[in-house]
Amino acid sequence: MQTLESGRRSTRVEALKRDIESHVRYTLARDNASATERDVYMATAWTLRDRLADRWAATNARYEHRDVKRVYYLSLEFLIGRALGNALINLGLDGATAEALEELGYNLEELMDREPDAGLGNGGLGRLAACYLDSMATLELPGMGYGIRYEHGIFRQALDDQGRQVEKPDNWLMDGNPWEIARPDRTYKVKFWGRVQAHHDEEGRVHFDWVDTSDVLAMAYDTPVPGYCNNTVNTLRLWAAKATEEFDLEGFIRGNYIAAVEAKTQTETISKVLYPPDDTGAGKELRLKQQYFFVSATLQDIIARYLTERKTFDDFPDKVQIQLNDTHPAVAIPELMRLLMDDHGLEWDESFDLARRTFAYTNHTVLPEALEQWGTDLFGRLLPRQMEIVREIDKRFRARVLEKFPGDAAREERMAIVSGNRLRMANLAIVGSHTTNGVAALHTEILKDSIFKDFHELWPDRFTSVTNGITQRRWMLKANPRLSSLITEAIGDEWVTQLERLRELEPLADDAAFRERWMQIKAGNRARLAGIVTDLTGTPVDPASMMDVQIKRMHEYKRQLMNVLRCVDSFLMLRDTPDLDVPARAVLFGGKAAPTYWTAKLIIQLTNAVGRLVNAEPKASRLLRVAFLPDYRVSLAEKIFPGSDLSEQISTAGYEASGTGNMKFALNGALTIGTLDGANVEIAENVGDENIFIFGLKADEVEARKAAGYNPRAEYEASPRLRRVLDFILSGVLSPENPGLYRPLVEGLLFSDPYMVLADFDAYVEAQEQVDFAWGDQQDWTRKAILNVARSGFFSSDRSVKEYATRIWHL
Numbered sequence: 001m002q003t004l005e006s007g008r009r010s011t012r013v014e015a016l017k018r019d020i021e022s023h024v025r026y027t028l029a030r031d032n033a034s035a036t037e038r039d040v041y042m043a044t045a046w047t048l049r050d051r052l053a054d055r056w057a058a059t060n061a062r063y064e065h066r067d068v069k070r071v072y073y074l075s076l077e078f079l080i081g082r083a084l085g086n087a088l089i090n091l092g093l094d095g096a097t098a099e100a101l102e103e104l105g106y107n108l109e110e111l112m113d114r115e116p117d118a119g120l121g122n123g124g125l126g127r128l129a130a131c132y133l134d135s136m137a138t139l140e141l142p143g144m145g146y147g148i149r150y151e152h153g154i155f156r157q158a159l160d161d162q163g164r165q166v167e168k169p170d171n172w173l174m175d176g177n178p179w180e181i182a183r184p185d186r187t188y189k190v191k192f193w194g195r196v197q198a199h200h201d202e203e204g205r206v207h208f209d210w211v212d213t214s215d216v217l218a219m220a221y222d223t224p225v226p227g228y229c230n231n232t233v234n235t236l237r238l239w240a241a242k243a244t245e246e247f248d249l250e251g252f253i254r255g256n257y258i259a260a261v262e263a264k265t266q267t268e269t270i271s272k273v274l275y276p277p278d279d280t281g282a283g284k285e286l287r288l289k290q291q292y293f294f295v296s297a298t299l300q301d302i303i304a305r306y307l308t309e310r311k312t313f314d315d316f317p318d319k320v321q322i323q324l325n326d327t328h329p330a331v332a333i334p335e336l337m338r339l340l341m342d343d344h345g346l347e348w349d350e351s352f353d354l355a356r357r358t359f360a361y362t363n364h365t366v367l368p369e370a371l372e373q374w375g376t377d378l379f380g381r382l383l384p385r386q387m388e389i390v391r392e393i394d395k396r397f398r399a400r401v402l403e404k405f406p407g408d409a410a411r412e413e414r415m416a417i418v419s420g421n422r423l424r425m426a427n428l429a430i431v432g433s434h435t436t437n438g439v440a441a442l443h444t445e446i447l448k449d450s451i452f453k454d455f456h457e458l459w460p461d462r463f464t465s466v467t468n469g470i471t472q473r474r475w476m477l478k479a480n481p482r483l484s485s486l487i488t489e490a491i492g493d494e495w496v497t498q499l500e501r502l503r504e505l506e507p508l509a510d511d512a513a514f515r516e517r518w519m520q521i522k523a524g525n526r527a528r529l530a531g532i533v534t535d536l537t538g539t540p541v542d543p544a545s546m547m548d549v550q551i552k553r554m555h556e557y558k559r560q561l562m563n564v565l566r567c568v569d570s571f572l573m574l575r576d577t578p579d580l581d582v583p584a585r586a587v588l589f590g591g592k593a594a595p596t597y598w599t600a601k602l603i604i605q606l607t608n609a610v611g612r613l614v615n616a617e618p619k620a621s622r623l624l625r626v627a628f629l630p631d632y633r634v635s636l637a638e639k640i641f642p643g644s645d646l647s648e649q650i651s652t653a654g655y656e657a658s659g660t661g662n663m664k665f666a667l668n669g670a671l672t673i674g675t676l677d678g679a680n681v682e683i684a685e686n687v688g689d690e691n692i693f694i695f696g697l698k699a700d701e702v703e704a705r706k707a708a709g710y711n712p713r714a715e716y717e718a719s720p721r722l723r724r725v726l727d728f729i730l731s732g733v734l735s736p737e738n739p740g741l742y743r744p745l746v747e748g749l750l751f752s753d754p755y756m757v758l759a760d761f762d763a764y765v766e767a768q769e770q771v772d773f774a775w776g777d778q779q780d781w782t783r784k785a786i787l788n789v790a791r792s793g794f795f796s797s798d799r800s801v802k803e804y805a806t807r808i809w810h811l
C-alpha cells in the first residue's frame with residue numbers, strides 16, 4: 001500500500017522530471033537524446049530556481065508590505081561555492097531530485113560536480129559573507145548582500161612539474177550562470193574623475209556639482225539566497241559594469257569606431273576580475289574604482305528603495321543598517337553624505353549624523369600592512385567630491401580629539417583620517433560608523449588595547465566583539481551527510497537550525513555502540529578523502545592513516561612552513577630510526593598563494609619537494625605521506641573536512657583575527673592542534689583543554705619576545721632537532737638541480753623570523769607527539785571527537801548573525 005508520504009514524494013519526483021525535461025526542450029532547445037550532462041545540470045538548476053522564484057517574490061513582497069528595517073551586507077567578496085546542492089538541501093528536495101535524475105539516467109552527485117564554484121572571494125573574509133547570507137535567510141532576517149559580479153573570480157591553481165603554483169583564469173560564467181537573474185531595470189550611473197564646481201542658489205546657499213566626469217553604468221544581477229526549509233529567499237545583488245551609451249555615441253560621432261569600442265572595453269574592466277590580496281600594498285587605481293563602483297550603485301539602490309515609502313530621510317537609520325565587511329566598502333561613508341547633501345539637499349550635520357547611525361564596521365585584521373590606505377592624490381583625482389568630504393570629516397574629527405585631549409598633537413596625528421598624503425580607511429570607518437567589531441574575543445581585545453587603543457579611549461562604547469561563525473547547513477548537513485544522519489538519528493534534527501542542540505550528543509561520547517558507529521562513518525569519510533588525494537596528486541594514501549590537514553590561504557603568519565619543517569623532522573626520524581613507534585599519517589596541505597607573494601609560493605614548492613622525497617622513501621612512506629592538494633576552494637573544502645582527523649591551526653598568536661576553517665574542522669569531529677590565537681581560544685574554552693592540543697607562545701608572549709629582542713639564531717643553536725631539519729634543507733637535497741632554491745626560506749627564519757616559527761617549533765613537535773599518543777587510543781580519540789562536535793554549537797553563523805542583529809543592527 002502506498003502511504004500518503006510516498007505518494008507525495010512520487011508526485012514531486014514526477015514534477016521534477018517533467019520540469020527538467022521541459023527546460024532541456026524549451027530553454028535549451030535540445031531533444032533528450034542529444035542533451036549533454038552539462039545541459040541536464042543547467043536544466044536541473046533552472047528547475048530548482050523556478051521553485052525558489054515564488055518564494056523569492058513572496059519574500060520581497062512581505063518585506064515591502066511590512067516596511068521592515070533592512071540590513072545590507074556590503075562586501076567586495078562573497079565566496080559562495082556551488083549553489084545546486086545548497087538549494088536542494090534548503091528546499092528539502094535532495095532525495096526527490098536524486099530520484100528524478102536517476103530515472104532520467106543521470107547521477108545527481110556527478111551533475112553537482114559539473115557546477116563551477118562561484119569563487120568571488122579570496123578566503124575567510126569572503127566565505128564569512130556567504131555564511132552570513134545563509135544565516136540571515138534561515139533566520140528570516142531581511143538581509144541583502146551587495147557586491148561585484150566579477151567575470152573572473154579567484155584564479156584556479158595548478159601545480160607544474162616542479163611543484164610550483166601556476167595561476168589560471170577562472171572562467172566561471174563561460175557556460176552561463178543559471179542561478180542569476182539580470183535586472184537591467186536596476187541600472188545606475190556611477191561617476192569618476194572630473195571636478196567639483198560650487199554655485200549659489202537664489203537664497204545664497206552653496207551647492208556643489210561634480211562635473212566633467214567619466215561615467216560607468218552598474219547593472220544588477222540577483223542571486224537567490226534560500227533559507228533552510230522556511231520559504232524565505234533573500235537576495236545577493238552583484239553589480240556588473242557596462243559602458244554608458246554616451247560613450248559609444250561620442251565615438252561614433254567622431255567617426256572613431258575602434259576607439260569607441262576600446263573605451264567600452266576599458267570601462268567594463270571594472271568588474272572583470274577579483275583582486276587577490278596584494279602584499280606590496282600598492283594603491284591600485286582599478287581596485288579603488290571597484291570599491292567606489294559597487295558602493296555608489298548600492299547606495300543609490302538603497303536610497304531608491306527607501307524613498308519608495310518615504311519623503312524625508314528622518315527615519316533612514318531606523319530602516320537601513322549597512323554593515324561594512326572590512327574597510328573595502330568604507331568609501332560608502334563620504335558617498336552617502338554626498339548623495340544626501342548634493343542630491344537631496346541635506347545639511348552637513350544631519351548628513352553626518354545619519355551616515356554615522358547607518359554604518360557599522362567589521363575589522364578583520366591587525367596586520368599593519370593589511371590596513372587599507374589610499375594616496376590622497378589618487379583618491380582626490382578619482383573622487384574629488386568625496387575627498388573634500390573626507391577632509392571635512394577629518395578636520396572636524398581632529399577638533400573633537402583635541403577637545404577631549406587638549407594639546408595632544410601626537411594623539412591627534414595617530415588618529416587622523418588624513419595624515420600627510422595618506423587616507424586611512426580604518427580610521428574613516430571607525431569615525432563614520434556607530435559600531436566597530438572584531439571577529440573573535442582575543443582579536444577585539446587586541447583592537448582595543450593596541451591598534452585602535454586611541455579610538456577605544458575616546459569612544460569605548462563603539463567597540464564590540466562578534467565571534468565569527470559558519471553555517472552548519474553547508475559545512476555539516478551538505479558536506480557530511482553520513483555523520484549528519486547519525487546525529488539526527490541520535491538527537492533529532494533541530495541542530496540544523498539550532499546548533500547548540502548538539503550538546504545532547506555529550507552523553508553519547510561514553511556510549512561504546514555509538515562510538516563504534518561514529519568510527520565507521522569516519523572511516524568511510526577518511527577513505528573517500530584518501531581517494532580524492534590520490535586522484536588529485538597521484539600519491540597513494542592508506543585510508544587507515546590519520547588525516548592531518550592544513551587547508552587555508554598560504555601566508556607566513558599561518559605558518560604552513562612550520563608544518564613542513566615538522567614533516568622533514570618526521571621523515572628524518574622514520575628514515576634513521578628502525579621500528580619507530582608512530583602511527584601512520586597523511587599530512588595534507590591546500591591553499592592558494594597571492595600571485596605576487598613570492599615567499600608563499602616558494603613554501604608551496606618546498607611542500608611539494610618534501611612530499612616527493614617522503615613519498616618515495618620506503619622506510620618513511622610506510623608511515624608518512626605528504627601531499628599538496630591543488631586548487632583549494634569551497635567545493636574541495638566540503639570534501640576534505642568530513643574525512644579529517646587533525647586540524648592544523650598553528651598561526652603566530654595574535655595574528656589570525658578569528659579563523660573559520662578551525663570551526664568547520666571541529667564541527668566535523670577533527671581534533672585541533674593549535675596556538676591560542678583567534679577563535680582557537682574560544683574553541684579551547686568550549687571543547688575543554690583535554691580535547692584539544694594547544695601549544696606555543698601566547699599573543700602577549702609573542703609581543704614580549706619581540707620587545708625583548710627576539711633572536712631566532714639562538715633557537716636554532718638550542719634545538720638539535722630544529723638544527724637537523726634546517727641543515728637538511730640547506731644541504732640542497734630537496735632541489736639537487738638548484739641546491740640554493742630553498743635557502744631564502746631558511747635564512748628568513750634564521751635572520752628575522754617575524755612569525756616566530758623557530759620559537760614555537762619544539763613545542764609544536766612535542767604537541768604532535770601528544771597527538772600521536774592520543775591517536776593510539778582510538779576509543780578515547782573518538783570520545784574527544786564526539787565532544788568536539790557536541791560543543792561546537794557556539795560556532796554557528798546563526799549565533800553570530802543573531803549577535804549582529806541584536807547588538808549592532810538593533811533589528
Ligand SMILES: *Cc1c(COP(=O)(O)O)cnc(C)c1O
Nearest residue numbers: 123124552633634637659660661
Ligand atoms: C573556511 C574557508 C577559508 C578560511 O579558512 P581559515 O583556516 O579560517 O583561514 C578559506 N577558504 C575556503 C575555501 C574556506 O572554505
